[in-house]
Amino acid sequence: MSEPGDHGDRRQRLVLLHGFTQTSGCWGPVGDDLARDHDVVRLDAPGHGANGAVRADLVEGAALAAEAGGKAIYVGYSMGARLALHVALGHPGLVEGLVLVGGTPGIEDDVERAARRAHDQDLADHLREVGVERFLDEWLAQPLFAGLPDWARFTEERAGNTAEGLASSLELAGTGSQESLWRRLGDLTMPVMTLAGTRDLRFADIASRTAEAVGAHATVALVPGSGHAAHLEQPDHFLDHLRPWLATFPRQ
Secondary structure, rough: OOOOOOOOOOOOEEEEEOOOOOOOOHHHHHHHOOOOEEEEEEEEOOOHHHHHHOOOOOOHHHHHHHHHHEEEEEEOOOHHHHHHHHHHOHHHEEEEEEEEEOOOOOOOOOOHHHHHHHHHHHHHHHHHHHHHHHHHHHHOHHHHHOEEEEEEEOOHHOOOOOHHHHHHHHHHOHHHOOOOHHHHHOOOOOOEEEEOOOHHHHHHHHHHHHHHHHHOEEEEEEEOOOOOHHHHHHHHHHHHHHHHOOOOOOOO
């Protein structure tokens, strides 16, 4: 994992975990805005960016993220949200708060999860066959990302990933390989915030269900006018939800 920055000040530390095919450089104005008054640590997930050669499942990846990020509020988007959830469950002493953006605790049905695992494997094989450039064109053409503005596609940043790194991420850390964590959500004792875009109906429902399963210390927020990548599609509205929640934490 990438190294944290200088933590000599008294600012609250935030660890940011990106989505699949992205890198730590893909947080856009949200990351920059938060860095004005927080100690922001942006990590590359296994198989991505500077950690393209790292092979790790979500449990192993969570251990790496916890070691690199240390004690902090963990903020994850999509794949990064699933990784952040694993950090919170596996290393709760390091997670002061947890923010899940467009994330899922996993697929509950065994048959559905197996089908998704087979799909992830097919996708990994296809990625190796066609290469990163074509795969990214196909990936970003999905309706899930239709609301992304051009600047937020981060095409050049994503293109720095390797086919093998991304394929291994699908195989080891894809939703199909993830253990369902729904029954463990009640174990979370830190403040939790779940966010999704109002146009991302599936993940908006998951965000609400996740918060309900966590309990009274969980907050759900829906970002207006946005789809899956709510923090990139509507960064101002996203921060309107996130910043007041962050303000409830004491400065370190």
